[in-house]
Amino acid sequence: MNSLAKITAHGSYVPEKIMNNQDFEKIVETSDEWIQQRTGIEERRIANEDEYTSDISYKAVLDLQEKYQVDISDVDMIINATLTPDYKTPSVASYVQAKLGLKNAGALDINAACAGFTYGLNIANGLITSGQNKKVLVIGAETLSKITDYTDRGTCILFGDGAGAFLVEYSEDETSFIASSAGSDGDKGHNLYSSELSETMFGEDLENPGYIVQNGRGVYKWAVGNVPKIIEATLNKANYKKEDLSWFAPHSANARMIESICDRSGIERDKALMSLKYYGNTSSATIPLSIDLAVKEQKLKKDDLILMVGFGGGLAYASTLIRWTI
Structure with a gap:
């Protein structure tokens, strides 16, 4: 019997606060036209002061559940890709595991920066096809606003906050x-x-x-x-x-x-x-x-x-x- 890995659901979450290009005109020497011409960015979302990577990761999974009405009670691994964890330890994935009440799920963070989510998907595929796990949540989430220098014109215009989640499951007949x-x-x-x-x-x-x-x-x-x-x-x-x-x-x-x-x-x-x-x-x-x-x-x-x-x-x-x- 083959062990195949299949993507079965996805979800996302972004904070409510919007910071647009005009907002940056008030704090650094730049303009909406300059930012759009060089980056293509018009606005970005900014987490609240008391909103952290584990919070938005959790909300992305809730969105996944709501969209697809999937049962995640038997998730056995959570992989959280992030370079902005709440703490050095515990991991963001451990906080998500606790918030979701997934008592039988392993939890780990990976930090490959902007490559983190694709690394996470590849790891999930390996865990499932090897038979080690059967249902894995892969989350990519960042609160980059918390480590952005808003006096540095070259970087502050670029970064925003948000989270996305995929559910990857064991399948006998179809792989993603x-x-x-x-x-x-x-x-x-x-x-x-x-x-x-x-x-x-x-x-x-x-x-x-x-x-x-x-x-x-x-x-x-x-x-x-x-x-x-x-x-x-x-x-x-x-x-x-x-x-x-x-x-x-x-x-x-x-x-x-x-x-x-x-x-x-x-x-x-x-x-x-x-x-x-x-x-x-x-x-x-x-x-x-x-x-x-x-x-x-x-x-x-x-x-x-x-x-x-x-x-x-x-x-x-x-x-x-x-x-x-x-």
């Missing part, structure tokens, strides 16, 4: 997962980091301890140069061509970056699913939020071929080629 890849260029980690301590690292003094620090040009150059290769390698594993793709769901970092990646990869721009226009860069949550938006807009159909590619801090990446099974 076709091919995947993962890797990291750790020697380029200095281009995107967040440190709690002002230490010397990467051969240079760290800036703004506690906040996100990003060399936007460095990340852009790496992504545009490497993501097309990741796309090609993933498709080649399964003997698919870019023309076979129904949709491309990259990490929603920057619309101009995604357009360049599409052009270099030979993927039509209108096949790219993005969540940044209304939510900004939500790191590990961008891909599930993009998928959720596409479902709401009635773009996705059963059996659509979707390639997800997460990339970011590390600089880490992970891809997942799936067949949409919902």
Whole structure:
């Protein structure tokens, strides 16, 4: 008997507070036109002071339950992808497990920054196909506003808060997962980091301890140069061509970056699913939020071929080629 992993439900949650581009005109030297031209972002959601990553993760799962009326009482593993946990320990996943009352579920956080959700899906696939688990919640959630320096014009306009969740289950006859890849260029980690301590690292003094620090040009150059290769390698594993793709769901970092990646990869721009226009860069949550938006807009159909590619801090990446099974 085969053990196959199948995506059976998805959900999302974003905080109520909206911060639009005009709001940034009041705090840093920028403009709505400048932000939109360079990033494609119009607004982003900001968590309340007392709203944390575990809270929005939990609400994304509640949305999943409400949409699909699924029973999650027998979930046996929770994987929470985040770089903004409530605490160093306990994990966000443990808080979610407690909030949901899932007494028989394992719980762990993974931090692969913007690649976290795709890493989480690949881990869930491995756990289920190996027979270790049968029902896994994979959550990507961030409260990046809590580690954003709102005096830094180069980064503060980018980031927002949000959460997305997928339910991945054991199946005997249908799988969502076709091919995947993962890797990291750790020697380029200095281009995107967040440190709690002002230490010397990467051969240079760290800036703004506690906040996100990003060399936007460095990340852009790496992504545009490497993501097309990741796309090609993933498709080649399964003997698919870019023309076979129904949709491309990259990490929603920057619309101009995604357009360049599409052009270099030979993927039509209108096949790219993005969540940044209304939510900004939500790191590990961008891909599930993009998928959720596409479902709401009635773009996705059963059996659509979707390639997800997460990339970011590390600089880490992970891809997942799936067949949409919902």
